[in-house]
Amino acid sequence: MVTQSALLHMFFLLSLAVAPPSNATTTTKPGCQSSCGNVEIPYPFGIGPNCSKNSHFNIHCDTSFNPPKPYLSFANVSLSLEVVNISKSQIHVKNSELQLARTCYGMWFYSNMKNYSIHLNFDSTPYTLSDANQLTVVGCDDMAMAQQISDIIDENGGFGCLPYCRKSRDGVGKCPGVGCCQTSISKTDALKVELVDMLTIWGKDKKDFRCSFAFVGMIGKLGNIKFKLSDLNDPRAFGKNNKEFLDRPLVLDWRIDPFSNCTKTSCGKHSSCINMVVGNGGYHCKCNEGYEGNPYLRSGCQDIDECHNNPCDSRGICRNSLGSYSCHCSYGYYGDGKKNGTGCIPVPVSHSKVTIGVGLGSGIGLLLLLSTCFWLLQVSQEGKK
Ligand SMILES: *[C@@H]1O[C@H](CO)[C@@H](O)[C@H](O)[C@H]1NC(C)=O
Ligand SMILES: *[C@@H]1O[C@H](CO)[C@@H](O)[C@H](O)[C@H]1NC(C)=O
Numbered sequence: 001m002v003t004q005s006a007l008l009h010m011f012f013l014l015s016l017a018v019a020p021p022s023n024a025t026t027t028t029k030p031g032c033q034s035s036c037g038n039v040e041i042p043y044p045f046g047i048g049p050n051c052s053k054n055s056h057f058n059i060h061c062d063t064s065f066n067p068p069k070p071y072l073s074f075a076n077v078s079l080s081l082e083v084v085n086i087s088k089s090q091i092h093v094k095n096s097e098l099q100l101a102r103t104c105y106g107m108w109f110y111s112n113m114k115n116y117s118i119h120l121n122f123d124s125t126p127y128t129l130s131d132a133n134q135l136t137v138v139g140c141d142d143m144a145m146a147q148q149i150s151d152i153i154d155e156n157g158g159f160g161c162l163p164y165c166r167k168s169r170d171g172v173g174k175c176p177g178v179g180c181c182q183t184s185i186s187k188t189d190a191l192k193v194e195l196v197d198m199l200t201i202w203g204k205d206k207k208d209f210r211c212s213f214a215f216v217g218m219i220g221k222l223g224n225i226k227f228k229l230s231d232l233n234d235p236r237a238f239g240k241n242n243k244e245f246l247d248r249p250l251v252l253d254w255r256i257d258p259f260s261n262c263t264k265t266s267c268g269k270h271s272s273c274i275n276m277v278v279g280n281g282g283y284h285c286k287c288n289e290g291y292e293g294n295p296y297l298r299s300g301c302q303d304i305d306e307c308h309n310n311p312c313d314s315r316g317i318c319r320n321s322l323g324s325y326s327c328h329c330s331y332g333y334y335g336d337g338k339k340n341g342t343g344c345i346p347v348p349v350s351h352s353k354v355t356i357g358v359g360l361g362s363g364i365g366l367l368l369l370l371s372t373c374f375w376l377l378q379v380s381q382e383g384k385k
């Protein structure tokens with residue numbers, strides 16, 4: 001018995017090693033590249049116009065890098081964003097130049113340092129800036145003013161924050177805290193951030209450090225970012241020493257076809273279409289329960305073979321069916337057969353060879369009573385020996 005189960009176990013491990021991964025279902029249109037470098041590119045995204053759903057989901061795979069890097073760009077918006085990863089409803093992208101604004105008082109020698117504002121505009125695209133982003137402002141006396149065109153509340157008004165610091169003894173800035181403030185951003189189609197020089201308010205003598213930075217990116221761990229305040233006098237040093245601020249991707253929510261609703265042909269086989277009720281509409285596709293795959297492809301979703309990771313009791317037999325599965329207990333056992341459920345419970349049999357037929361519907365209390373009797377009988381027989 002032991003060797004048999006060991007063999008079975010080995011066979012199981014071997015079959016795991018040989019079997020293709022369970023998500024080997026196609027994620028792209030036939031004949032299309034499924035990844036660029038280390039990044040998976042699932043449909044509706046695609047590398048090249050014949051592989052994506054439409055131009056908004058077109059990914060350019062730049063093979064001049066090793067490994068190659070995927071980029072998302074827009075036809076008439078001069079945004080080129082490196083793709084970090086793509087998930088079911090979000091895409092992480094980055095372009096540290098576009099995400100950053102900086103201003104340096106009196107630094108005439110940095111004549112190209114005039115990027116004191118950030119403009120991110122995803123209007124008329126399937127993308128919106130997710131509320132998983134935040135605005136971080138680093139500096140000692142400049143204020144960042146932000147405005148967003150929300151697709152939920154139009155003209156959401158302005159917001160912003162003002163970092164403040166004095167020449168601290170240890171010269172250390174903390175985020176948020178000394179020389180750094182952070183503020184959340186709600187879901188929006190477009191965001192505009194401007195660094196406003198407060199020199200006229202504070203006075204030149206209070207200008208302890210010359211530069212200020214504003215950065216829009218994914219919310220990170222708070223309270224554990226430190227930086228040298230003296231770097232605020234040197235934008236290049238600040239950029240080099242503070243990758244925590246400047247390397248955070250932007251989180252974008254995506255959906256199909258803003259300004260339209262689900263139709264019968266919107267999603268693939270065995271999937272359902274979900275209208276976005278807020279904002280400018282659009283929709284998502286989702287595999288039906290018990291199916292997996294890419295619901296955006298016409299071929300849609302495929303049945304999950306639940307029995308692959310046997311969800312049944314060791315005394316049960318698994319049977320896969322379309323969209324579902326069932327467990328059947330072997331002869332002499334009863335129950336729903338699921339590891340997750342009651343499993344397979346031995347049907348108690350009395351010694352006097354009287355078979356007690358127990359249907360699934362019988363009360364567990366009766367069974368408990370019977371098995372207790374059985375146990376008592378055994379104990380008393382042991383005692384007699
Ligand atoms: C896209 O498909 C069309 C029609 O099948 C073909 O003519 C064209 O060459 C394809 N373009 C690319 C970039 O593969
Ligand atoms: C892009 O072009 C379309 C049509 O030409 C226009 O309606 C849309 O406003 C443009 N988007 C931006 C952000 O300029």
Ligand SMILES: *[C@@H]1O[C@H](CO)[C@@H](O)[C@H](O)[C@H]1NC(C)=O
Nearest residue numbers: 084085086087088092218249
């Ligand atoms: C995508 O990238 C971000 C940041 O690099 C990471 O936090 C997130 O977990 C990633 N998501 C997936 C689905 O890999």
Ligand SMILES: *[C@@H]1O[C@H](CO)[C@@H](O)[C@H](O)[C@H]1NC(C)=O
Nearest residue numbers: 097098112114115117118119
């Ligand atoms: C920032 O400045 C550089 C150099 O002048 C320019 O190439 C870049 O487009 C600017 N970025 C933005 C967001 O204006």
Ligand SMILES: *[C@@H]1O[C@H](CO)[C@@H](O)[C@H](O)[C@H]1NC(C)=O
Nearest residue numbers: 258259260261262275281282
């Ligand atoms: C989508 O459906 C909503 C609610 O049924 C409706 O108000 C809206 O006009 C529809 N939009 C389009 C583009 O059909």
Ligand SMILES: *[C@@H]1O[C@H](CO)[C@@H](O)[C@H](O)[C@H]1NC(C)=O
Nearest residue numbers: 306310311312338339340341
């Ligand atoms: C167990 O059952 C619950 C509810 O029926 C389900 O949500 C859960 O995913 C199951 N767990 C496993 C390991 O099958």
